[in-house]
Amino acid sequence: MRQSQLFTNTVKELPKDETSYNAQALIRAGFVDKVAAGVYSYLPLGKRVLDKICNIIREEINNIGGQEILMTALVPKENWQTSGRWDNFDVLFRLSGSDQKEYALGATHEEVVAPLVQKFIFSYKDLPFSVYQIQTKFRNEKRAKAGLLRGREFLMKDLYSFHTDQADLDNYYEKVIVAYQRIYQRLGLGKFTYLTYASGGSFSRYSHEFQTVAAAGEDLIYVCDKCQVAINKEIIIEQNVCPLCNNPDLTEKKAIEVGNIFKLGTKFTEPFGVKYKNSAGASEPAVMGCFGIGPSRILGTLVEINHDNQGIIWPESVAPFKVHLLSLNEPEAADKIYKELVEKGIEVLYDDRELMAGEKFANADLIGCPYRVLVSRKTLASNSAEVKKRTEDSSELVLLSKLANKLI
Amino acid sequence: MRQSQLFTNTVKELPKDETSYNAQALIRAGFVDKVAAGVYSYLPLGKRVLDKICNIIREEINNIGGQEILMTALVPKENWQTSGRWDNFDVLFRLSGSDQKEYALGATHEEVVAPLVQKFIFSYKDLPFSVYQIQTKFRNEKRAKAGLLRGREFLMKDLYSFHTDQADLDNYYEKVIVAYQRIYQRLGLGKFTYLTYASGGSFSRYSHEFQTVAAAGEDLIYVCDKCQVAINKEIIIEQNVCPLCNNPDLTEKKAIEVGNIFKLGTKFTEPFGVKYKNSAGASEPAVMGCFGIGPSRILGTLVEINHDNQGIIWPESVAPFKVHLLSLNEPEAADKIYKELVEKGIEVLYDDRELMAGEKFANADLIGCPYRVLVSRKTLASNSAEVKKRTEDSSELVLLSKLANKLI
Numbered sequence: 001m002r003q004s005q006l007f008t009n010t011v012k013e014l015p016k017d018e019t020s021y022n023a024q025a026l027i028r029a030g031f032v033d034k035v036a037a038g039v040y041s042y043l044p045l046g047k048r049v050l051d052k053i054c055n056i057i058r059e060e061i062n063n064i065g066g067q068e069i070l071m072t073a074l075v076p077k078e079n080w081q082t083s084g085r086w087d088n089f090d091v092l093f094r095l096s097g098s099d100q101k102e103y104a105l106g107a108t109h110e111e112v113v114a115p116l117v118q119k120f121i122f123s124y125k126d127l128p129f130s131v132y133q134i135q136t137k138f139r140n141e142k143r144a145k146a147g148l149l150r151g152r153e154f155l156m157k158d159l160y161s162f163h164t165d166q167a168d169l170d171n172y173y174e175k176v177i178v179a180y181q182r183i184y185q186r187l188g189l190g191k192f193t194y195l196t197y198a199s200g201g202s203f204s205r206y207s208h209e210f211q212t213v214a215a216a217g218e219d220l221i222y223v224c225d226k227c228q229v230a231i232n233k234e235i236i237i238e239q240n241v242c243p244l245c246n247n248p249d250l251t252e253k254k255a256i257e258v259g260n261i262f263k264l265g266t267k268f269t270e271p272f273g274v275k276y277k278n279s280a281g282a283s284e285p286a287v288m289g290c291f292g293i294g295p296s297r298i299l300g301t302l303v304e305i306n307h308d309n310q311g312i313i314w315p316e317s318v319a320p321f322k323v324h325l326l327s328l329n330e331p332e333a334a335d336k337i338y339k340e341l342v343e344k345g346i347e348v349l350y351d352d353r354e355l356m357a358g359e360k361f362a363n364a365d366l367i368g369c370p371y372r373v374l375v376s377r378k379t380l381a382s383n384s385a386e387v388k389k390r391t392e393d394s395s396e397l398v399l400l401s402k403l404a405n406k407l408i
Numbered sequence: 409m410r411q412s413q414l415f416t417n418t419v420k421e422l423p424k425d426e427t428s429y430n431a432q433a434l435i436r437a438g439f440v441d442k443v444a445a446g447v448y449s450y451l452p453l454g455k456r457v458l459d460k461i462c463n464i465i466r467e468e469i470n471n472i473g474g475q476e477i478l479m480t481a482l483v484p485k486e487n488w489q490t491s492g493r494w495d496n497f498d499v500l501f502r503l504s505g506s507d508q509k510e511y512a513l514g515a516t517h518e519e520v521v522a523p524l525v526q527k528f529i530f531s532y533k534d535l536p537f538s539v540y541q542i543q544t545k546f547r548n549e550k551r552a553k554a555g556l557l558r559g560r561e562f563l564m565k566d567l568y569s570f571h572t573d574q575a576d577l578d579n580y581y582e583k584v585i586v587a588y589q590r591i592y593q594r595l596g597l598g599k600f601t602y603l604t605y606a607s608g609g610s611f612s613r614y615s616h617e618f619q620t621v622a623a624a625g626e627d628l629i630y631v632c633d634k635c636q637v638a639i640n641k642e643i644i645i646e647q648n649v650c651p652l653c654n655n656p657d658l659t660e661k662k663a664i665e666v667g668n669i670f671k672l673g674t675k676f677t678e679p680f681g682v683k684y685k686n687s688a689g690a691s692e693p694a695v696m697g698c699f700g701i702g703p704s705r706i707l708g709t710l711v712e713i714n715h716d717n718q719g720i721i722w723p724e725s726v727a728p729f730k731v732h733l734l735s736l737n738e739p740e741a742a743d744k745i746y747k748e749l750v751e752k753g754i755e756v757l758y759d760d761r762e763l764m765a766g767e768k769f770a771n772a773d774l775i776g777c778p779y780r781v782l783v784s785r786k787t788l789a790s791n792s793a794e795v796k797k798r799t800e801d802s803s804e805l806v807l808l809s810k811l812a813n814k815l816i
Binding site: 007041043047067070071072093095117131153 | 413414415417419438441443444445448449450451452455458473475476477479480483484501502503506507509511513520524525527528534537539544546549550560561
């Protein structure tokens with residue numbers, strides 16, 4: 001894309017109430033716009049990153065059999081009453097319609113998915129299956145000061161699975177753990193992200209979260225370096241050793257919760273009557289799991305852990321563009337290079353604007369594409385362009401004839 | 409996809425309050441689920457169709473330079489007060505947050521996009537540009553009885569354009585008309601859809617809607633067969649001739665509004681201070697256009713105009729799957745055919761369930777994929793499969809060796 005056509009630009013004046021690094025950097029670089037505390041619009045660069053995050057999640061969830069659906073944000077009061085959460089779920093945004101019907105905006109979707117699947121489950125032969133959506137959630141948070149890490153309106157991938165029994169859920173739960181680990185790996189979060197043991201509720205000794213170590217994290221975790229797992233604060237109070245190897249030497253770290261998996265058992269299938277006939281013909285409630293990852297929180301997390309004083313450093317898998325091509329008063333040569341790279345299928349943001357070199361460099365570092373390619377009188381003198389990785393200080397001259405192959 | 413794994417199935421009992429044909433058919437065939445009046449979830453088959461509709465719209469809007477963004481559903485009260493719509497826009501769902509902050513859910517997004525672009529427009533050199541989103545809208549409709557044609561929660565593609573002057577907007581407006589006509593053509597709605605002249609407001613003599621002729625339509629239009637355009641009811645009262653050829657011989661038809669384009673002028677750019685410096689250095693408000701198409705309404709419209717007594721008839725461009733493969737007790741041969749077609753890149757819904765032939769035929773007609781491919785002992789006796797188009801009564805035997813090429 002030609003940057004002269006991109007409607008966004010560097011934002012110099014940040015909203016006064018914006019104190020989080022991730023939101024400040026994303027606003028400054030033109031990825032998001034703040035509409036209210038915890039409420040952000042995604043601009044063209046931000047939308048591209050968000051789409052790539054969502055597609056990685058989608059591919060891995062499809063691989064473990066998830067069927068994609070799209071549920072509603074308006075969730076009738078009756079549904080929340082059936083589960084018993086209307087009166088005590090304190091982050092619900094409540095509202096009423098012109099027909100006096102009351103709703104809460106979906107903060108999570110057990111209350112929609114359970115009555116939905118109830119219509120399609122009859123026999124044990126209909127199980128197991130899992131459905132998911134990537135959809136906007138609303139939570140009336142008291143505090144929304146962490147930028148994209150804790151929004152009042154945010155994007156969530158929520159997967160719900162349905163099984164005949166606990167053993168089958170346990171088996172699927174392990175598959176989801178592996179899928180999540182692949183997702184974090186592909187998002188460039190793998191080495192910072194720990195499977196973290198949390199309190200289990202009534203269905204299992206532990207539940208699990210995925211936590212990414214980051215200075216901006218709101219949670220504390222306790223990492224076992226031997227097993228590469230962690231326990232959360234609740235668990236450290238109950239036991240002060242690694243749940244796998246009993247190692248007492250755990251390191252406290254700040255972390256961001258980037259995923260959340262639960263064995264719900266029959267907590268929602270009982271009240272919503274999600275029952276099936278077992279092989280003996282008897283009616284039993286289905287056993288349910290739920291599994292969340294927030295793509296917009298992932299976006300914020302990536303910025304928190306991948307940046308320097310100049311700006312954002314995107315992993316290649318989710319960068320808005322792979323290449324940021326800067327022309328210093330060489331429009332003809334740069335146009336030609338731009339066309340060639342795009343024809344080869346490389347994603348290029350092309351800074352074709354009439355700006356000073358320093359401003360272009362600063363903007364490229366702020367936006368943070370993995371490769372910066374500079375075309376100037378000096379580089380063209382040797383039929384070359386200067387290629388610099390965002391993660392490295394040094395650059396190299398690459399012959400124009402070899403540029404596309406270098407960047408593919 | 410193997411139908412044995414699809415979690416949905418034919419729904420025999422429809423919601424009692426569902427009176428619209430489009431929603432009845434889509435619920436029965438497992439494309440959508442009704443959560444409340446005018447509030448529907450999209451199930452795997454429905455999500456696939458919706459995604460295809462959105463992608464056609466996205467491609468055509470990208471082609472006229474639209475930059476995709478994603479704005480918020482929570483829109484602060486102050487924004488609606490700035491435009492003067494907080495008190496008199498009767499379909500707003502209003503709600504308050506825990507910090508006493510008031511919002512309305514986005515029913516349209518002029519109040520979000522205008523303050524957003526205000527931050528990026530300084531000079532006439534920053535204009536023109538256009539931004540769009542495909543996003544969930546909320547309207548507190550008094551009546552929501554038309555299924556997906558008029559929802560309380562629905563999907564909308566809304567495009568907003570910004571210009572230095574009226575002439576530039578007029579020019580872009582004509583480009584959008586052409587893009588919209590291409591969209592309807594690709595969606596299979598071309599021959600039923602008319603550019604329809606409506607009242608113009610203060611900026612031009614006419615505004616325009618796109619109306620698709622359908623018995624279920626809530627609007628009345630008056631078609632000029634010579635010019636292939638229409639006028640709406642407001643205009644027929646003012647004048648009773650075709651606006652292009654003055655033909656008085658217009659035919660009244662019921663129609664569904666499937667698109668809506670407006671020259672907003674400075675109605676929103678003035679109150680939100682969206683100003684630019686012209687070439688003489690003077691400050692002027694930008695001139696704005698807005699252009700909507702509702703993908704979920706399109707979904708309902710397609711069902712209204714493409715069906716028979718047996719069920720839905722999808723145009724190939726948006727069908728959930730191109731081919732519905734039915735195996736009648738021939739799992740081995742059918743598995744092989746399924747794999748081959750999928751490897752060739754053909755989208756196949758494979759009915760591998762143990763059901764009676766009649767039930768499979770009825771289900772295939774209800775779901776409405778363009779091609780039904782039957783594999784039975786009888787067809788295999790001649791090394792063939794029976795291929796039937798959903799739009800035709802007759803079928804033909806096609807040699808298995810030629811099947812994939814026939815269906816590509």
